[in-house]
């Protein structure tokens with residue numbers, strides 16, 4: 393008798409084959425389950441019409457269908473939606489859905505809090521509570537698909553929510569494999585972006601795995617003195633080591649690593665900072681995303697003026713670099729970059745069910761977001 397309980401969305405297809413095999417189920421059952429769960433959005437086994445009643449009862453006892461539930465969905469003036477998700481242990485994380493037709497991008501969290509301590513980031517103020525499981529990462533996408541469905545689906549995923557994905561590497565990579573499965577949600581590498589603050593020890597070990605997603609590196613300064621102040625990780629892995637690690641990353645043809653640069657007034661937005669950036673990447677093809685700081689209560693930085701931002705960008709463009717100013721989205725509901733934090737990370741009441749299904753709550757608590 394197999395009495396183990398499994399998180400339904402926390403396993404790759406191969407792992408599910410193994411689990412089902414131990415339950416005496418045929419191999420093709422894993423494909424059937426993947427299609428029901430991810431393509432049709434059905435996790436109620438009794439609705440899986442091509443699976444026998446006997447197997448449905450077995451699965452009911454063995455699998456927990458959902459590990460994340462949506463508590464609130466707040467819609468910004470620009471259509472951005474900030475989600476608050478409850479986890480089974482009562483902890484909470486946030487995510488952001490950004491409509492940018494035809495894309496519908498979901499920013500997912502990989503940890504409850506973060507221990508990287510970036511000075512401009514609200515998540516850092518929470519500290520670190522725990523890693524999310526692969527199932528909890530995948531389920532953020534599934535819950536949002538259910539919430540906005542049935543005619544719309546998340547098209548792109550960015551691992552830029554709460555937490556440092558490479559600090560939870562194993563679960564992040566497993567989630568990427570599940571999300572990319574041909575029988576599941578079929579996210580190709582082009583539609584998955586992992587953003588890191590620069591964990592060099594993890595970056596150097598990635599090898600070919602990086603071909604499964606696009607990589608973005610949060611740089612934010614062209615010299616170590618400024619980066620040390622903004623990002624404590626730089627004291628361990630200074631810029632030269634970070635760039636050396638980036639050179640070991642396997643990229644597809646014509647692909648480039650994106651470097652993110654949060655522009656902070658009078659800190660890293662001066663013309664000499666832009667020139668230092670040009671010098672740093674001399675002769676290297678990179679893409680720079682310039683992100684004007686989203687002012688956040690309790691974080692002692694300001695957004696540069698539009699004129700300063702444009703001047704900074706012009707210096708990069710004149711040096712033939714690709715430099716894009718990223719729109720600030722959802723800042724009125726604290727959903728913009730660096731603004732995610734759940735003050736109540738440890739205080740949401742745990743659900744009475746160990747890992748609750750959220751669909752019912754979702755429909756009763758929330759209105760569909762006007763995308």
Ligand code: SF4
Pocket residue numbers: 506507508509510513514515516553554555556588589730
């Ligand atoms: S910016 Fe990213 S890595 Fe840095 S503290 Fe915030 S969540 Fe963590």
